[in-house]
Amino acid sequence: MAGGRAPRVLVLLCILHLHCLQGFKILTVCLAGGSHYLLMDDVSRIFVENGHDVRMFQQIGKGSIPGYKLTSTPYPVTTYTLDEKLLKEYDDMFEQSQKEFFMGNAAISSYFTLMDLLAEQCQATMNQTEIFDFLKKEKFDIVILEAFNPCTFFVAEKLGVPYIALFSGSFFNFMSVGLPSPPSYVPMFPTGHTDRMNFLERVKNTFMYLGSYVMDKIIESIFSRVSEAHFPADSKTSLGELYQKAELWLYNVDFSIEFARPLLPHVQCIGGLRAKPAKPVSKDLEDFIAESGDSGFILVALGSMISSIPITDVLREMNSAFASVPQKVIWRYKASQWPEDLKLASNVKLMDWVNQNDLLGHPKMRLMVSHGGLNGLMEAIYHGVPVLGIPLFGDHSDNLARIKARFMGDYIPPYEIKSDNFGGAIRRITQNKR
Structure with missing residues (x-):
């Protein structure tokens, strides 16, 4: 048989x-x-x-x-x-x-x-x-x-x-x-x-x-x-x-x-499908990043669905914090929705869309400010980039709790963001060799 x-x-x-x-x-x-x-x-x-x-x-x-x-x-x-x-x-x-x-x-x-x-x-x-x-x-x-x-x-x-x-x-x-x-x-x-x-x-x-x-x-x-x-x-x-x-x-x-x-x-x-080796960024981005010297740059990307921040006070505090750090900042933010009465920090570049993976793989990348979505976190982990999280909804808080527990970064709820604590968190993370 x-x-x-x-x-x-x-x-x-x-x-x-x-x-x-x-x-x-x-x-x-x-x-x-x-x-x-x-x-x-x-x-x-x-x-x-x-x-x-x-x-x-x-x-x-x-x-x-x-x-x-x-x-x-x-x-x-x-x-x-x-x-x-x-x-x-x-x-x-x-x-x-x-x-x-x-x-x-x-x-x-x-x-x-x-x-x-x-x-x-x-x-x-x-x-x-x-x-x-x-x-x-x-x-x-x-x-x-x-x-x-x-x-x-x-x-x-x-x-x-x-x-x-x-x-x-x-x-x-x-x-x-x-x-x-x-x-x-x-x-x-x-x-x-x-x-x-x-x-x-x-x-x-x-x-x-x-x-x-x-x-x-x-x-x-x-x-x-x-x-x-x-x-x-x-x-x-x-x-x-x-x-x-x-x-x-x-x-x-x-x-x-x-x-x-x-x-x-x-x-x-099967986490990490979107993480892959980085490709060179565009010339205008490369020129902007080059101006940062050894300080490098920060990427701000709060999810594919968030093109702007609807609370002006939060936006003002974040912008003020970015003005206080030595890094350049590439911020995925729809420029047409930026408040006319708020002067953009001189070290910040707004972009309607960014190739997140390629920027995370850039040698001068220092920090990612993220809402805590899994795709972005997986890309940051793949490229060895620390994260400062701003959890918004869904599983973001849980995802960022895991990032903090693994000593890969930290997070601040959006309603607690002030210029001093947000800027302090950026400096604390970017200066921590661990």
Whole structure:
């Protein structure tokens, strides 16, 4: 019997090998903008470079990246644009949320409001019959979806194709995925704790663990209307069930900053996809950096979605702090939105968009001022650049707590920024040889 089984296994391996040589048909799904899109673009390009046939289904018109110019892609893209009403609802919500973030008033209710808007947008997305008919005819082997927007799971389910979930944040959806997370040493989102908690911190952590269950159930109920409206009675499914159906969960985290925690075989960490060897910067940037001498320069990048700071007092304090340090400062900030009555520090250069990775790899790079998004932190770690964080929302505080615990930098909440403490933090970090 063993002898009869071996040839069958060999034939199967040969067929699989032949299929791999021909490449798979892969659909990547991205219904979010900003860094979520940039990460999925990298993933799509990686599979194209490895000989696979890739198409992206992308929702555009919301969460676009201020200052970023879309480049041509080596893969075809099927796009869908939301109507003006849904776009305006999202833009108004995000504009108001930005002000709340910088004032330190971000609340969990803002996250539920976002999920409610995404569920409403999902209803419109699922009604795109022509797009779904076209994608079904393509007969994809696998779907790789960007899992921050839960609607991507319903898209894959409607197509009837197996899927892999790529989560661009940390493990705060652990309960939906079924990941064991002992609250005694695994810090919960969004406590900002490390894995070295005292008794009271563990008590708080346990309550947050229980809160994660409630949070998941609320989001599941928000998206239940999508299943009710777009799936037959005999095939209705919940968001929790769709999370469990993923063939593989990929997380944009890396062992260099993540604390020890239990993982399962279908969970893999792939942090650092956007970090790569730096290319030379443009001549005007090189000339500006050269003026810094040995002091070098600082990069300020508060996320792909934040083109300006909506609170003038915070902007004024940061600008004053930059004026007090010897480094040059390259600040990703939309110049047209700079207040007319605020004189820009002489050592600061504003840019609508920057190639963050290339600047981080420059030999005169001294410090990155970051909001704490994982893509930027991974690039800073790759290039060995210390970080001064300004956590705004989501997992930023947790990410920066890990950076501080690893002695890779420090952070200051935006509502606590003053010229003296912000400038002092810059000098403390840039002068610390460690």
